Amino acid sequence: xxxxxxxxxxxxxxxxxxxxxxxxxxxxxxxxxxxxxxxxxxxxxxxxxxxxxxxxxxxxxxxxxxxxxxxxxxxxxxxxxxxxxxxxxxxxxxxxxxxxxxxxxxxxxxxxxxxxxxxxxxxxxxxxxxxxxxxxxxxxxxxxxxxxxxxxxxxxxxxxxxxxxxxxxxxxxxxxxxxxxxxxxxxxxxxxxxxxxxxxxxxxxxxxxxxxxxxxxxxxxxxxxxxxxxxxxxxxxxxxxxxxxxxxxxxxxxxxxxxxxxxxxxxxxxxxxxxxxxxxxxxxxxxxxxxxxxxxxxxxxxxxxxxxxxxxxxxxxxxxxxxxxxxxxxxxxxxxxxxxxxxxxxxxx
Amino acid sequence: xxxxxxxxxxxxxxxxxxxxxxxxxxxxxxxxxxxxxxxxxxxxxxxxxxxxxxxxxxxxxxxxxxxxxxxxxxxxxxxxxxxxxxxxxxxxxxxxxxxxxxxxxxxxxxxxxxxxxxxxxxxxxxxxxxxxxxxxxxxxxxxxxxxxxxxxxxxxxxxxxxxxxxxxxxxxxxxxxxxxxxxxxxxxxxxxxxxxxxxxxxxxxxxxxxxxxxxxxxxxxxxxxxxxxxxxxxxxxxxxxxxxxxxxxxxxxxxxxxxxxxxxxxxxxxxxxxxxxxxxxxxxxxxxxxxxxxxxxxxxxxxxxxxxxxxxxxxxxxxxxxxxxxxxxxxxxxxxxxxxxxxxxxxxx
Numbered sequence: 001x002x003x004x005x006x007x008x009x010x011x012x013x014x015x016x017x018x019x020x021x022x023x024x025x026x027x028x029x030x031x032x033x034x035x036x037x038x039x040x041x042x043x044x045x046x047x048x049x050x051x052x053x054x055x056x057x058x059x060x061x062x063x064x065x066x067x068x069x070x071x072x073x074x075x076x077x078x079x080x081x082x083x084x085x086x087x088x089x090x091x092x093x094x095x096x097x098x099x100x101x102x103x104x105x106x107x108x109x110x111x112x113x114x115x116x117x118x119x120x121x122x123x124x125x126x127x128x129x130x131x132x133x134x135x136x137x138x139x140x141x142x143x144x145x146x147x148x149x150x151x152x153x154x155x156x157x158x159x160x161x162x163x164x165x166x167x168x169x170x171x172x173x174x175x176x177x178x179x180x181x182x183x184x185x186x187x188x189x190x191x192x193x194x195x196x197x198x199x200x201x202x203x204x205x206x207x208x209x210x211x212x213x214x215x216x217x218x219x220x221x222x223x224x225x226x227x228x229x230x231x232x233x234x235x236x237x238x239x240x241x242x243x244x245x246x247x248x249x250x251x252x253x254x255x256x257x258x259x260x261x262x263x264x265x266x267x268x269x270x271x272x273x274x275x276x277x278x279x280x281x282x283x284x285x286x287x288x289x290x291x292x293x294x295x296x297x298x299x300x301x302x303x304x305x306x307x308x309x310x311x312x313x314x315x316x317x318x319x320x321x322x323x324x325x326x327x328x329x330x331x332x333x334x335x336x337x338x339x340x341x342x343x344x345x346x347x348x349x
Numbered sequence: 350x351x352x353x354x355x356x357x358x359x360x361x362x363x364x365x366x367x368x369x370x371x372x373x374x375x376x377x378x379x380x381x382x383x384x385x386x387x388x389x390x391x392x393x394x395x396x397x398x399x400x401x402x403x404x405x406x407x408x409x410x411x412x413x414x415x416x417x418x419x420x421x422x423x424x425x426x427x428x429x430x431x432x433x434x435x436x437x438x439x440x441x442x443x444x445x446x447x448x449x450x451x452x453x454x455x456x457x458x459x460x461x462x463x464x465x466x467x468x469x470x471x472x473x474x475x476x477x478x479x480x481x482x483x484x485x486x487x488x489x490x491x492x493x494x495x496x497x498x499x500x501x502x503x504x505x506x507x508x509x510x511x512x513x514x515x516x517x518x519x520x521x522x523x524x525x526x527x528x529x530x531x532x533x534x535x536x537x538x539x540x541x542x543x544x545x546x547x548x549x550x551x552x553x554x555x556x557x558x559x560x561x562x563x564x565x566x567x568x569x570x571x572x573x574x575x576x577x578x579x580x581x582x583x584x585x586x587x588x589x590x591x592x593x594x595x596x597x598x599x600x601x602x603x604x605x606x607x608x609x610x611x612x613x614x615x616x617x618x619x620x621x622x623x624x625x626x627x628x629x630x631x632x633x634x635x636x637x638x639x640x641x642x643x644x645x646x647x648x649x650x651x652x653x654x655x656x657x658x659x660x661x662x663x664x665x666x667x668x669x670x671x672x673x674x675x676x677x678x679x680x681x682x683x684x685x686x687x688x689x690x691x692x693x694x695x696x697x698x
Contacts, residue, residue: 003392004363007356010370012595014353021359043352097597097696143601144698246361248446252492347446349493 008034011099015039015140016179019087019104025243025261028289028298029079030107032177038084038105040151040214041140043179044199051183053119053167057133057204060124067183070169073114078164078189081108081263081296085192085219085233088329088338096335103241103342106263108296111187113168117161120205125157129205132160133212134186137199145213153197153219154210155188164189164294167200189294190265192233192337194219221332236265237339238325240272240317247344256303259288263296264319271318272299279314279327279341305348314343357383360448364388364489365528368436368453374592374610377638377647378428379456381526387433387454389500389563390489392528393548400532402468402516406482406553409473416532419518422463427513427538430457430612430645434541434568434582437678437687445684452590452691455612457645460536462517466510469554474506478554481509482561483535486548494562502546502568503559504537513538513643516549538643539614541582541686543568570681585614586688587674589621589666596693605652608637612645613668620667621648628663628676628690654697663692 008018020036030036052064084105086098120132136151159165166187168176176182181198188195194214219233240262245251262269268291273282288298305311318324329340357367369385379385401413433454435447469481485500508514515536517525525531530547537544543563568582589611594600611618617640622631637647654660667673678689 004365006359006362006367009358010355010372012598013355013373013593016353018355023359024362095597095694097599100595100597141601143599244362246449248444248449249361250446250492252490345444 006034008037009102009104011101014042016043017099019101020107022104022241022243023246025259025298028108028295029172030109032172032180035107035109035180036084036105037179038193039138041138044137044139046137046178046182046199053184053200054202055119055123055205056202057206058126058129059120059205060126063119063123065119070114070167070184073118075112075114075169076166077110077112078166078187079108079110079292079295080187080189081106081236081294082193082196083236083239083263085194085336088342089335091338091340091342092329092331092335094331096333098335106241106296109171110173111166111168112170112173113166113184113187115163116165116167116186117163119167119203120161125205128207129157130207131156131210133204133206133210134197134200135202135204136197137201142213144217149213151197151214152210152212153195153214154206154212155195157205159188190235192219192236192265194233218334219336220334221336222334223332225333233336236263237337238262238264238266238269238317238319238323239339240269240315240325240342242313242315242342242344245344245346249346251305251346251348253306253308253348254304256305258301258303258313259298260315261296261298262317264317264323266323267319267321268293269297269317270320273316273318274301275314275316276311278312282316285315308348310345310347312343312345314341316341355383357386358451358453360450363391365392366448368450369456371453371590371592372595374608374647377457377644378521379458381521381529384456384458384529385433385454386528387542388487390487393486393488395486395527395531395548402533402549403551404468404472404554405551406555407475407478408469408554409475412468412472414468419463419516419533422467424461424463424518425515426459426461427515427536428457428641428644429460429536429538430455430585430643431542431545432585432588432612434543434685437691438684440687440689440691441678441680441684445682447684455590455645459521460515460517461519461522462515462533462536464512465514465516465535466512468516468552469510474554477556478506479556480505480559482553482555482559483546483549484551484553485546486550491562493566498562500546500563501559501561502544502563503555503561504544506554508537539584541568541585541614543582567683568685569683570685571683572681574682582685585612586686587611587613587615587618587666587668587672588688589618589664589674589691591662591664591691591693594693594695598695600654600695600697602655602657602697603653605654607650607652607662608647609664610645610647611666613666613672615672616668616670617642618646618666619669622665622667623650624663624665625660627661631665634664657697659694659696661692661694663690665690
């Protein structure tokens with residue numbers, strides 16, 4: 001263990017939910033021990049030796065692929081920023097139920113795997129398939145429904161067939177750690193993290209909308225119980241965080257680096273602006289990281305401060321599709337997709 | 350590393366400030382890897398082999414005691430609950446500057462060491478001594494003053510001569526870990542943690558009030574910059590926390606244990622009450638831990654809930670001197686001693 005060691009921030013014991021300690025952001029890639037954990041159930045007991053990924057449903061030849069066979073398929077590596085849909089839930093007012101994630105339910109890693117498309121083609125996916133369902137080995141109870149459930153989610157067939165939707169076997173160059181989904185994890189770039197099903201066991205092609213509780217009860221945006229304008233959570237909204245300094249920090253006079261990161265599931269972040277006057281005027285930050293598909297970009301701002309006082313700092317990201325962070329969070333019952341411009345306050349003594 | 354592993358919650362990288370993950374409270378004694386860290390400076394570089402504790406100032410025979418010699422002095426072991434003066438700072442409204450500690454800047458350990466009184470008597474402390482100063486090996490800069498400082502604090506001579514004020518060498522039965530003050534740490538039971546100086550190098554007996562910045566700038570209670578009613582932070586106020594459930598948790602119908610802990614530097618907590626109706630009526634919790642001097646006491650409440658809904662839970666501790674937690678926090682500029690009754694909200698689906 002290093003002399004200075006910032007581990008994950010626990011939000012729940014079982015299931016084990018812990019966020020990346022954003023204040024320690026240093027590399028673009030999140031080290032595995034700091035990568036955020038978001039589980040819906042206790043960790044699964046994995047089958048001893050005979051795990052195989054099954055592909056079933058509306059396919060001409062249902063298949064069952066061993067771990068070894070998967071490794072022998074052609075693989076690609078993608079950098080992917082993954083954010084939990086509940087990231088920044090703690091900042092909603094009024095508060096919404098569930099784990100009170102602050103700003104660290106987001107991380108970035110390299111994922112290596114087989115394009116799902118390859119496997120669906122081998123199995124002979126039928127033309128009338130509308131959705132593909134992904135089932136994890138993690139099971140348990142829910143507070144709102146009787147019975148036992150597996151964690152399962154679906155994708156529209158177009159997204160399932162996207163060449164960058166992966167059955168990942170490696171994370172940051174090594175077999176995926178157990179807590180991050182070993183032996184195989186679905187990786188859906190640009191989508192919020194609930195889509196990237198861990199501990200995959202089964203893939204089912206269907207011709208209808210999947211209605212499992214993690215699809216139709218959870219991960220749905222609605223503003224009241226009677227809201228008829230419901231929509232599923234899919235692409236990550238443009239978002240940013242300030243890693244350093246932390247809110248309410250006491251600072252010396254002189255030169256400081258303000259640092260953070262920004263991302264968008266709708267495109268590439270090409271503008272991050274910073275304001276010290278409650279949003280009246282905005283300056284462009286400098287990039288630490290280059291533009292890269294699916295990837296957050298760290299940024300910095302050199303701040304020379306000579307006057308003691310209280311300063312507020314706001315940061316706003318914009319992507320290449322013109323999406324930008326709003327002033328106010330789009331409040332919803334389940335507390336998802338909070339991407340409002342965030343403000344910290346610091347003191348110069 | 351255990352399957353479920355809740356590490357400390359980082360609040361600042363350098364100095365390394367991290368809180369105990371209260372949601373994981375299980376044993377009375379806090380494991381070393383979870384015990385809260387509160388530093389004022391970067392970790393000190395310790396002298397290689399020739400460390401000795403010096404006792405100087407108004408003593409007849411200044412002494413320098415080696416680590417080995419200290420171990421040969423008669424020692425006692427005390428359980429001590431230690432709370433940072435800034436614990437619960439995050440809950441002040443308006444916010445106050447500094448690390449935004451939530452409820453885990455408090456821990457409990459067994460400390461073994463030589464009563465300081467023994468050493469002061471060996472050195473021949475003079476009758477006109479008013480305070481005893483403790484200097485740590487940790488040094489650095491402050492935001493508000495030019496120059497380099499050591500972390501140093503004083504105690505009134507009466508408290509220094511109290512038989513339970515220790516020069517501790519062991520924590521939970523083993524030599525004090527480096528991050529917790531190796532080779533020797535002052536332990537001042539019942540006082541907030543700033544008094545328990547880590548990495549001790551020097552003890553100086555003086556006949557005047559010590560005015561170092563950690564004595565007269567920090568750890569002072571005042572309500573405005575012009576407040577003339579300033580007083581130093583000393584004894585821990587009566588306080589309590591709810592460890593489980595966490596705020597905004599979603600729970601199933603049925604039976605749950607609500608658990609937490611309570612402590613007071615003014616005496617022994619002999620009453621913890623819980624309210625589900627915004628403080629209209631209060632019930633007495635059950636104790637997990639017995640009464641023990643200087644020690645927090647874990648408590649639990651068995652909660653049977655059959656109706657879905659939103660519930661607020663408040664807990665209030667009272668000690669054997671009649672001190673009880675207030676409804677409102679006693680706001681002060683530096684954000685110390687927040688012991689207001691805390692409320693969480695949970696949802697039963």
